[in-house]
Amino acid sequence: xxxQPLLQIEDLSIDYIIVGGSIKAVRNVSFSINEGEVxxxxxxxxxxxxxxxxxxxxxxxxxxxxxxGKIIFQGKDLLYEKSKNKKIDNVMIVFQDPAAxxxxxxxxxxxxxxxxxxxxxxxxxxxxxxxxxxVFRMVELPDPDRIFNSYPHELSGGxxxxxxxxxxxxxxxxxxxxxxxxTMLDVTLQAQILDLLLNLKKKLxxxxxxxxxxxxxxxxxxxxxxxxxxxxxxxxxxxxDLINNPLHPYTKSLMECIPRTHxxxxxxxxxxGTVPDLRNPLKGCIFSDxxxxxxxxxxxxKPLLKEYSKNHKVACHLYSEEEK
Amino acid sequence: MPSLLGGGEMKTELMKIKDLKxxxxxxxxxxxxxxxxxxxxxxxxxxIGLGEVxxxxxxxxxxxxxxxxxxxxxxxxxxxxxxxxxxxxxxxRGKRLKDYRRNVQAVFQNPFLSLDPRMNxxxxxxxxxxxxxxxxxxxxxxxxxxxxxxxxxxxSFQAKFPHELSGGxxxxxxxxxxxxxxxxxxxxxxxxxxxxxxxxAQILNLLAELKEKMNFSYLLITHDLSIVRYISxxxxxxxxxxxxxxxxxxYIFSEPLHPYTQILLSSIPDPFTQEVREKTILRGEPPSPVNPxxxxxxxTRCPYVxxxxxxxxxxETDYRAEHKVFCWLxxxx
Numbered sequence: 080x081x082x083q084p085l086l087q088i089e090d091l092s093i094d095y096i097i098v099g100g101s102i103k104a105v106r107n108v109s110f111s112i113n114e115g116e117v118x119x120x121x122x123x124x125x126x127x128x129x130x131x132x133x134x135x136x137x138x139x140x141x142x143x144x145x146x147x148g149k150i151i152f153q154g155k156d157l158l159y160e161k162s163k164n165k166k167i168d169n170v171m172i173v174f175q176d177p178a179a180x181x182x183x184x185x186x187x188x189x190x191x192x193x194x195x196x197x198x199x200x201x202x203x204x205x206x207x208x209x210x211x212x213x214v215f216r217m218v219e220l221p222d223p224d225r226i227f228n229s230y231p232h233e234l235s236g237g238x239x240x241x242x243x244x245x246x247x248x249x250x251x252x253x254x255x256x257x258x259x260x261x262t263m264l265d266v267t268l269q270a271q272i273l274d275l276l277l278n279l280k281k282k283l284x285x286x287x288x289x290x291x292x293x294x295x296x297x298x299x300x301x302x303x304x305x306x307x308x309x310x311x312x313x314x315x316x317x318x319x320d321l322i323n324n325p326l327h328p329y330t331k332s333l334m335e336c337i338p339r340t341h342x343x344x345x346x347x348x349x350x351x352g353t354v355p356d357l358r359n360p361l362k363g364c365i366f367s368d369x370x371x372x373x374x375x376x377x378x379x380x381k382p383l384l385k386e387y388s389k390n391h392k393v394a395c396h397l398y399s400e401e402e403k
Numbered sequence: 404m405p406s407l408l409g410g411g412e413m414k415t416e417l418m419k420i421k422d423l424k425x426x427x428x429x430x431x432x433x434x435x436x437x438x439x440x441x442x443x444x445x446x447x448x449x450x451i452g453l454g455e456v457x458x459x460x461x462x463x464x465x466x467x468x469x470x471x472x473x474x475x476x477x478x479x480x481x482x483x484x485x486x487x488x489x490x491x492x493x494x495x496r497g498k499r500l501k502d503y504r505r506n507v508q509a510v511f512q513n514p515f516l517s518l519d520p521r522m523n524x525x526x527x528x529x530x531x532x533x534x535x536x537x538x539x540x541x542x543x544x545x546x547x548x549x550x551x552x553x554x555x556x557x558x559s560f561q562a563k564f565p566h567e568l569s570g571g572x573x574x575x576x577x578x579x580x581x582x583x584x585x586x587x588x589x590x591x592x593x594x595x596x597x598x599x600x601x602x603x604a605q606i607l608n609l610l611a612e613l614k615e616k617m618n619f620s621y622l623l624i625t626h627d628l629s630i631v632r633y634i635s636x637x638x639x640x641x642x643x644x645x646x647x648x649x650x651x652x653x654y655i656f657s658e659p660l661h662p663y664t665q666i667l668l669s670s671i672p673d674p675f676t677q678e679v680r681e682k683t684i685l686r687g688e689p690p691s692p693v694n695p696x697x698x699x700x701x702x703t704r705c706p707y708v709x710x711x712x713x714x715x716x717x718x719e720t721d722y723r724a725e726h727k728v729f730c731w732l733x734x735x736x
């Protein structure tokens with residue numbers, strides 16, 4: 080066992096309160112991220128992946144309630160710290176739509192100066208500007224001086240996403256949470272941003288929690304991939320292992336859904352049915368009503384996330400029986 | 404491509420787009436003085452065969468949606484002809500126009516924006532039928548139910564409103580409405596971009612199935628090359644309003660010619676080819692279509708740029724039958 084992981088999430092459950100009930104968006108999720116590691120959370124809409132990202136960043140909406148669990152970052156419980164109103168400088172978050180993240184009434188420079196001033200306690204204007212230009216150069220933005228004085232509408236989507244990444248890096252964070260940062264971008268720009276994030280990881284030793292619905296993107300950037308479905312982790316493995324040897328029926332069918340460019344398909348596989356209603360999650364396995372290999376036990380007993388082989392965990396009865 | 408007409412014969416042309424141009428004026432000041440043009444589509448020529456699936460692929464700003472809007476008569480082309488069954492649709496009026504609208508339908512990216520939130524599913528799907536065909540109430544009901552069945556929605560959906568549907572179900576309703584008049588051409592503008600992968604696969608399968616049954620032509624507009632391979636016969640790659648490469652989809656994917664096509668293909672994150680794939684990352688942003696680069700539009704970002712690329716527009720080179728490329732690398736000298 081090596082050092083303590085940078086981020087450790089233990090038994091996290093989060094509900095959203097809605098009219099007439101609650102949505103159990105995340106249920107009993109545990110995982111950890113080591114220093115300098117990129118972990119991808121992969122899942123469809125409604126799988127709870129973004130909720131976890133928001134919880135770690137301490138940015139959950141008001142109707143969210145954390146039912147149980149701990150989020151331990153560098154040995155401190157973030158949920159406890161937050162209740163004490165302490166600022167969390169070491170975790171920053173990047174969202175999907177950069178244009179919605181930035182206030183259109185302020186120049187990019189004003190926004191980043193504000194962040195640097197409040198987080199790094201720098202007062203001198205020149206110094207703040209220096210720091211801003213430094214991070215702009217770090218994210219390979221051309222002509223940082225011009226960009227410092229630009230409004231968001233003057234920049235293109237790819238540039239804006241770089242600006243948002245620069246703003247999150249300006250506080251020298253240990254960890255970056257990236258919530259679908261490339262989904263809004265074209266494939267060529269997506270490749271650029273992924274390349275940038277990988278470089279930053281190498282250069283700064285940045286850890287990342289990368290949230291995406293695209294397994295292709297996840298395999299490109301992630302050291303480890305966690306597959307989520309209906310608010311639970313169904314499988315967790317190193318990227319290579321997961322792609323080459325997927326275990327959970329959901330992961331398998333998710334991979335079969337991806338149209339592949341080098342093969343002509345006659346017909347794509349798809350997963351019948353729709354995502355589960357999380358107001359009343361299924362008693363047994365959350366995937367049992369759409370699973371093609373469903374057994375009787377799946378509808379009654381919830382499978383636990385168990386180690387199948389080294390660094391490869393799966394929550395499925397198909398594999399727990401093999402052990403017996 | 405095996406054709407019903409037998410070997411070698413040309414497929415019947417359904418639609419021909421000739422030298423299409425669409426410039427949007429940029430106006431300033433109180434009097435709307437025109438200071439320039441956004442050259443969204445610049446001299447684009449292609450055709451769509453009967454029962455053929457043609458894909459227009461390009462990044463944002465490439466003009467692919469503008470071309471679709473011109474075909475749907477949502478925009479008037481600045482120049483050029485769009486021939487359908489031999490007559491130019493930009494000139495037609497009255498009965499012919501009505502006939503054209505019936506024959507060319509569209510499915511857009513976000514079904515929740517394209518469906519009227521105050522109409523239920525039955526009304527949404529039966530509205531065009533009611534307008535174009537004179538059916539009795541009972542016939543209309545049967546016709547509409549059959550349409551909904553074809554897209555995989557049962558009776559219980561008829562009374563629902565769009566907000567009660569999931570993304571995939573709403574897109575099915577949009578498809579049902581688009582095919583309700585048995586059109587010749589369905590324009591699909593990013594039909595699956597707003598959907599999850601498992602739902603995307605459902606919708607793509609449905610579209611392929613419907614095509615087999617009803618023999619529509621599709622014009623698929625997308626930035627996602629991976630879905631293109633699955634569904635299309637022919638692919639057209641555009642960049643800044645100009646066609647870069649056009650060819651049968653097998654060749655575009657197995658042997659892409661234009662450097663831009665090659666880069667586009669290598670940028671798709673594909674989990675299955677992670678280790679073997681050579682990745683070329685395109686630097687910089689696409690130039691503005693207000694002031695596109697002279698000569699070859701791609702020369703500012705092309706890794707194989709030569710002197711001639713900056714001076715002269717590359718002519719069309721027929722690399723093989725039906726496979727055209729606009730690039731100096733392949734020009735016969």
